[in-house]
Amino acid sequence: MRIIVLGGDGFCGWPTSLYLSDRGHEVVIVDNLSRRNIDNELEVASLTPIAPMTTRLRAWKEVSGRDISWHRFDVAENYHRLLSLIKEERPDAIVHFAEQRAAPYSMKSSWHKRYTVNNNINATNNLLAAVVESGQDIHVVHLGSMGVYGYGTAGLRIPEGYLKVEVRVDDEHRIEQEILYPPRPGSIYHLTKTQDQLLFAYYNSNDKVRVTDLHQGIVWGTQTEQTSRDERLINRFDYDGDYGTVLNRFLMQAAIGYPLTVHGTGGQTRAFIHIRNTVRCIELAITNAPALGDRVRIFNQMTETHRLRDLATLVSNLTGASIDYIENPRNEAEENELAVENRQFLDLGLEPITLQDGLLEEVADVAKKYAYRCDREKIPSRSLWRARADREAHV
Amino acid sequence: MRIIVLGGDGFCGWPTSLYLSDRGHEVVIVDNLSRRNIDNELEVASLTPIAPMTTRLRAWKEVSGRDISWHRFDVAENYHRLLSLIKEERPDAIVHFAEQRAAPYSMKSSWHKRYTVNNNINATNNLLAAVVESGQDIHVVHLGSMGVYGYGTAGLRIPEGYLKVEVRVDDEHRIEQEILYPPRPGSIYHLTKTQDQLLFAYYNSNDKVRVTDLHQGIVWGTQTEQTSRDERLINRFDYDGDYGTVLNRFLMQAAIGYPLTVHGTGGQTRAFIHIRNTVRCIELAITNAPALGDRVRIFNQMTETHRLRDLATLVSNLTGASIDYIENPRNEAEENELAVENRQFLDLGLEPITLQDGLLEEVADVAKKYAYRCDREKIPSRSLWRARADREAHV
Numbered sequence: 083m084r085i086i087v088l089g090g091d092g093f094c095g096w097p098t099s100l101y102l103s104d105r106g107h108e109v110v111i112v113d114n115l116s117r118r119n120i121d122n123e124l125e126v127a128s129l130t131p132i133a134p135m136t137t138r139l140r141a142w143k144e145v146s147g148r149d150i151s152w153h154r155f156d157v158a159e160n161y162h163r164l165l166s167l168i169k170e171e172r173p174d175a176i177v178h179f180a181e182q183r184a185a186p187y188s189m190k191s192s193w194h195k196r197y198t199v200n201n202n203i204n205a206t207n208n209l210l211a212a213v214v215e216s217g218q219d220i221h222v223v224h225l226g227s228m229g230v231y232g233y234g235t236a237g238l239r240i241p242e243g244y245l246k247v248e249v250r251v252d253d254e255h256r257i258e259q260e261i262l263y264p265p266r267p268g269s270i271y272h273l274t275k276t277q278d279q280l281l282f283a284y285y286n287s288n289d290k291v292r293v294t295d296l297h298q299g300i301v302w303g304t305q306t307e308q309t310s311r312d313e314r315l316i317n318r319f320d321y322d323g324d325y326g327t328v329l330n331r332f333l334m335q336a337a338i339g340y341p342l343t344v345h346g347t348g349g350q351t352r353a354f355i356h357i358r359n360t361v362r363c364i365e366l367a368i369t370n371a372p373a374l375g376d377r378v379r380i381f382n383q384m385t386e387t388h389r390l391r392d393l394a395t396l397v398s399n400l401t402g403a404s405i406d407y408i409e410n411p412r413n414e415a416e417e418n419e420l421a422v423e424n425r426q427f428l429d430l431g432l433e434p435i436t437l438q439d440g441l442l443e444e445v446a447d448v449a450k451k452y453a454y455r456c457d458r459e460k461i462p463s464r465s466l467w468r469a470r471a472d473r474e475a476h477v
Numbered sequence: 478m479r480i481i482v483l484g485g486d487g488f489c490g491w492p493t494s495l496y497l498s499d500r501g502h503e504v505v506i507v508d509n510l511s512r513r514n515i516d517n518e519l520e521v522a523s524l525t526p527i528a529p530m531t532t533r534l535r536a537w538k539e540v541s542g543r544d545i546s547w548h549r550f551d552v553a554e555n556y557h558r559l560l561s562l563i564k565e566e567r568p569d570a571i572v573h574f575a576e577q578r579a580a581p582y583s584m585k586s587s588w589h590k591r592y593t594v595n596n597n598i599n600a601t602n603n604l605l606a607a608v609v610e611s612g613q614d615i616h617v618v619h620l621g622s623m624g625v626y627g628y629g630t631a632g633l634r635i636p637e638g639y640l641k642v643e644v645r646v647d648d649e650h651r652i653e654q655e656i657l658y659p660p661r662p663g664s665i666y667h668l669t670k671t672q673d674q675l676l677f678a679y680y681n682s683n684d685k686v687r688v689t690d691l692h693q694g695i696v697w698g699t700q701t702e703q704t705s706r707d708e709r710l711i712n713r714f715d716y717d718g719d720y721g722t723v724l725n726r727f728l729m730q731a732a733i734g735y736p737l738t739v740h741g742t743g744g745q746t747r748a749f750i751h752i753r754n755t756v757r758c759i760e761l762a763i764t765n766a767p768a769l770g771d772r773v774r775i776f777n778q779m780t781e782t783h784r785l786r787d788l789a790t791l792v793s794n795l796t797g798a799s800i801d802y803i804e805n806p807r808n809e810a811e812e813n814e815l816a817v818e819n820r821q822f823l824d825l826g827l828e829p830i831t832l833q834d835g836l837l838e839e840v841a842d843v844a845k846k847y848a849y850r851c852d853r854e855k856i857p858s859r860s861l862w863r864a865r866a867d868r869e870a871h872v
Contacts, residue, residue: 099720116653192606196556198603200595205674207594211587237646247642249633264656265675273679277598277672280660284668288862413683467683 243380
């Protein structure tokens with residue numbers, strides 16, 4: 083298939099592009115290097131030494147014999163370049179990773195809130211408007227987030243996107259409806275994913291655009307089979323307080339002999355997936371597209387759930403690191419249960435890689451190997467969710 | 478109270494600003510004249526001869542003795558100008574009309590889709606981010622739309638914003654929740670109002686911003702007590718296919734001896750409100766603000782519902798015009814029932830002005846009086862909702 087990957091230089095976009103190329107698809111990347119530029123802004127760098135884009139693509143050609151082309155432009159800003167590319171390439175599918183994807187980054191300041199909303203919503207809307215204007219039947223595959231659901235609906239297993247509800251009309255009549263799961267975003271970043279859902283539902287309903295939305299858990303792991311083939315293909319590993327996931331921060335803290343910092347009680351339960359499962363899920367989504375006229379297809383892209391304190395214990399057991407409990411900067415419940423339905427990908431043949439199996443490799447091959455590149459000052463999270471907390475106390 | 482009105486030059490914004498000023502509030506208008514500029518783009522003009530903004534404000538000063546100041550900038554583009562104004566004015570409330578507000582205009586082309594999404598979402602997000610950054614406790618009053626609900630949930634009276642639903646956990650357990658009414662927007666314009674709702678819910682929950690969202694029906698009528706006081710204060714009357722409401726188009730068609738054009742069967746039922754009720758509702762919303770910490774307050778701002786063919790009959794009876802049934806350019810049901818809860822405003826003392834009572838005045842004082850200014854070529858709606866309808870037939 084011909085596939086355009088928007089955001090193909092990022093943490094998920096890069097290994098996805100290589101995986102799809104390796105599987106025989108023709109891949110075209112669009113990326114404005116915004117993620118690398120944000121590294122400059124935050125004065126951080128990937129722990130792993132990622133190569134420049136042209137070096138990456140040349141290395142892939144040497145290793146695999148396959149071409150991936152790259153177009154450097156901003157999908158949120160340059161609508162007509164996107165439309166032209168779609169008209170030229172006539173892709174079967176477009177994978178949309180072209181969004182600012184860190185919750186703490188989206189909360190750093192009003193500028194970061196506005197950048198995240200403007201970038202993410204315009205990128206998605208430009209893509210959908212361009213697909214419609216092209217007149218082509220293109221399957222849009224979007225990386226959503228488990229965060230659209232919020233956390234902790236007591237006792238309810240989170241379904242894959244749609245929720246059956248009953249509405250009481252009067253004493254005798256009830257209406258049963260299936261609706262988009264009522265969104266409860268916990269950050270500006272997550273908010274944009276809930277707004278994306280409305281864009282997808284609208285263009286799907288009005289213009290019959292075929293869409294798959296993937297509500298992904300926290301991704302862990304760094305390398306895939308493809309990115310491991312050459313040092314120049316290595317994937318990003320973020321450990322800073324904004325872009326580093328909780329697990330990556332634990333791994334780095336362990337690797338440099340720093341206590342693992344758990345926010346609050348560590349009772350927060352989150353969903354996880356390994357990057358090698360992520361790239362497989364993207365291909366499964368592409369090759370199992372909804373039919374023309376079907377509603378938006380929504381998958382939960384995750385394989386297991388863990389409490390953060392259990393994760394810390396797991397890393398501590400593997401490495402001997404100690405654990406520190408510190409104040410939580412986020413507006414969130416200290417403890418939550420989380421049960422998630424993920425049958426659709428399992429039914430399509432996804433084989434989960436568990437933390438229990440894969441974590442040791444991550445400690446040895448990434449965290450310890452590149453620990454010499456770590457800037458330990460960058461590990462703590464500095465974004466505060468509650469700028470008005472003090473004011474409230476005085477009202 | 479000190480009130481900033483964003484979009485204070487528009488069809489609702491201008492009479493609201495005068496009404497609030499007349500009631501003794503201090504009013505500051507922000508408007509970039511986008512609505513007048515869109516008239517230039519569409520090569521149309523208000524049927525009523527609206528005066529330039531400085532003339533309007535000078536006339537108001539002469540007539541009432543009251544000052545209204547005006548700042549010309551784009552709320553969606555110029556965040557820091559908005560933030561500075563909030564810091565200087567320290568308003569009690571900000572009324573947010575600063576959005577592109579025509580469904581047909583939002584569907585004209587991909588440019589119009591993108592302009593509407595970009596303008597409306599960034600305006601709302603900028604406002605909310607600025608209120609938070611200012612550190613002030615400001616009540617945000619937003620003009621939403623009845624269109625967020627979609628039309629025609631069989632048998633259900635549309636509640637004011639929130640819907641009680643039951644979710645089945647297992648055979649024995651059900652969860653009852655009150656959720657935002659599941660959105661079903663019928664155009665890109667309406668879509669942005671559903672995305673606005675998510676912005677309000679988020680900032681309200683995370684930052685305790687006090688918000689009232691007003692889901693307004695189709696506004697009819699032109700003049701208020703204030704705009705009638707001087708010819709230079711006259712309000713807009715749009716009759717073109719993009720910005721003219723269905724009722725205004727009927728009135729114009731009758732005034733120039735043209736048959737009333739009804740799309741489809743005319744069985745579509747819509748909610749209506751008179752502009753004099755609109756301005757009263759805005760003040761009621763401002764003076765009955767939710768408490769700090771309360772969830773977003775949502776009102777249905779409408780007073781009656783009518784089927785479009787009944788409206789046409791009403792205008793036909795008043796004027797003797799004939800009725801033409803033509804093809805419907807919108808993706809919508811031909812016939813729908815619509816029952817709407819609007820108890821909150823009635824309980825606060827709103828006295829509805831009915832079409833039956835007010836329509837004759839509209840025919841005589843506006844449509845017939847200014848019929849000489851009408852460009853009859855501009856009356857038909859030319860926006861097509863279904864660009865892909867042909868393609869589908871071939872798949």
